[in-house]
Amino acid sequence: MTSNKVDNQIESSKTTQVDARLLARCLKNDRQAQRQLYEMTHQAVYRLMVRMVGLQEASDLTQQVYLKLFSKLHQFAGNSKFETWLYRLASNEALQYLRKNSRKKTTTLIEDPVNQQQPIAERDEQRELLGVALDRIEPELRSIFLLREVEEMSYREIAKIIDVPEGTVGSRLNRARRDLQTHLLELGWRA
Amino acid sequence: MNCSQIQNLLSDYYDHELSSDINQEMEAHLSTCESCTESLTAFENLTQLTGNLSEPVPPANMWNELELCLREEAGQTDQIVSSVVPYSRFGLLKKYSLLIVAATFLFTVSIGYLNQSKNEHHAHHNSSAVFKQYLTAFENNPDSAQQILLKNYQNDLVNPHQAIKLLGYLPAVATSLPAGYKVEASYVVKMPCCTCSQTICRRKDGSLIVIFEHDEKTPQWFEGQPKKNMICNGKRCCLVDLDSQMAASWQHGKRHITVIGINDEQEVDKLIAWSDQASNKS
Numbered sequence: 001m002t003s004n005k006v007d008n009q010i011e012s013s014k015t016t017q018v019d020a021r022l023l024a025r026c027l028k029n030d031r032q033a034q035r036q037l038y039e040m041t042h043q044a045v046y047r048l049m050v051r052m053v054g055l056q057e058a059s060d061l062t063q064q065v066y067l068k069l070f071s072k073l074h075q076f077a078g079n080s081k082f083e084t085w086l087y088r089l090a091s092n093e094a095l096q097y098l099r100k101n102s103r104k105k106t107t108t109l110i111e112d113p114v115n116q117q118q119p120i121a122e123r124d125e126q127r128e129l130l131g132v133a134l135d136r137i138e139p140e141l142r143s144i145f146l147l148r149e150v151e152e153m154s155y156r157e158i159a160k161i162i163d164v165p166e167g168t169v170g171s172r173l174n175r176a177r178r179d180l181q182t183h184l185l186e187l188g189w190r191a
Numbered sequence: 192m193n194c195s196q197i198q199n200l201l202s203d204y205y206d207h208e209l210s211s212d213i214n215q216e217m218e219a220h221l222s223t224c225e226s227c228t229e230s231l232t233a234f235e236n237l238t239q240l241t242g243n244l245s246e247p248v249p250p251a252n253m254w255n256e257l258e259l260c261l262r263e264e265a266g267q268t269d270q271i272v273s274s275v276v277p278y279s280r281f282g283l284l285k286k287y288s289l290l291i292v293a294a295t296f297l298f299t300v301s302i303g304y305l306n307q308s309k310n311e312h313h314a315h316h317n318s319s320a321v322f323k324q325y326l327t328a329f330e331n332n333p334d335s336a337q338q339i340l341l342k343n344y345q346n347d348l349v350n351p352h353q354a355i356k357l358l359g360y361l362p363a364v365a366t367s368l369p370a371g372y373k374v375e376a377s378y379v380v381k382m383p384c385c386t387c388s389q390t391i392c393r394r395k396d397g398s399l400i401v402i403f404e405h406d407e408k409t410p411q412w413f414e415g416q417p418k419k420n421m422i423c424n425g426k427r428c429c430l431v432d433l434d435s436q437m438a439a440s441w442q443h444g445k446r447h448i449t450v451i452g453i454n455d456e457q458e459v460d461k462l463i464a465w466s467d468q469a470s471n472k473s
């Protein structure tokens with residue numbers, strides 16, 4: 001890819017929060033720029049990973065996302081917001097991991113043992129229930145629910161991230177919300 | 192619009208994704224339909240619940256580890272260091288944790304220190320490899336798997352009550368035993384992570400489980416294995432799927448207990464109850 005083409009592609013994403021010049025520097029393997037991009041965006045990627053796969057694997061998968069991001073940045077066409085592209089990478093990474101590691105015997109993910117210092121009794125029981133319920137719904141539905149409710153994405157952005165028609169997002173969110181509610185009620189949730 | 196149509200569009204309505212004319216139809220229906228309004232309220236409650244989720248804090252060293260990965264991909268990492276670390280798809284943190292140490296040394300101290308780091312890599316890698324070998328053997332022939340550990344690590348066959356001399360504490364298996372299990376043999380094993388108590392127990396049906404008690408919080412025994420975290424019998428527990436059985440690890444006082452060869456989650460509950468009782472007695 002020529003530098004002009006790169007500049008043109010990035011130019012079209014001027015409206016994104018991430019500065020096009022920063023992306024151009026990242027493409028040249030400028031480590032400071034890469035770090036700046038990471039600092040600007042990693043909290044959101046990590047948050048999504050924690051909710052999708054749990055704390056234990058979240059760091060590894062977040063790192064994996066950034067390795068892919070920097071190696072594939074030249075593929076970012078600038079047709080969508082940079083953040084949308086990043087969420088797509090993150091969402092795909094999480095789903096790919098979950099597909100590979102879906103096993104029959106262990107079912108319920110709560111949180112990582114590294115966070116054990118805080119006694120369960122002190123935790124918000126409701127949040128615990130949501131964690132369990134989220135883990136019980138289909139990963140694809142979990143992803144779409146989190147993108148909407150936690151990351152506050154529009155249907156158009158979600159459609160781009162998970163690569164479905166925009167009209168499909170609402171019906172999947174219906175399923176996600178109803179499945180979650182069903183599991184929460186089974187777990188004894190009282191709204 | 193009827194209830195079915197409303198329900199199909201409820202998320203779109205809730206998320207303000209509808210055109211104004213359909214939105215008005217929805218509002219007209221919802222103002223008269225208790226059932227659909229309840230569904231909408233359920234969505235609101237879910238949003239409120241999700242809004243209460245705590246914000247996870249990324250590990251502070253994540254960038255440093257990532258940078259080392261980037262350096263390695265760019266071929267900038269020292270050849271010696273990169274050659275001793277195998278690539279693990281989901282083990283980046285583990286893979287590069289010691290590389291960070293090594294890289295720091297490269298920039299700050301002598302090559303001699305690098306050699307020391309290299310040895311640490313080998314110890315870490317060997318520990319994971321030996322334990323993987325042990326787990327594989329345990330699945331196929333639990334009785335012979337023990338020889339793998341004994342060949343690789345310094346060990347002492349002990350009476351659990353006497354293990355305190357070597358461990359500095361009395362292991363849980365010395366204070367009581369899980370109901371339905373009988374101690375077959377007990378060892379103190381000096382593993383790279385720490386010196387562990389290891390007790391082989393036989394069930395009534397003749398099958399074996401192995402109970403480790405160890406200081407290290409997260410020994411790298413199950414590197415690359417799928418893990419899930421659950422609350423079992425009121426305690427946070429990390430479960431590892433083996434091919435036909437499970438391993439489970441949980442906190443036991445200041446130490447940790449890891450059990451290999453568990454059949455199901457009910458057995459985890461039972462063993463945690465035993466561990467709690469042993470903890471109270473000690």
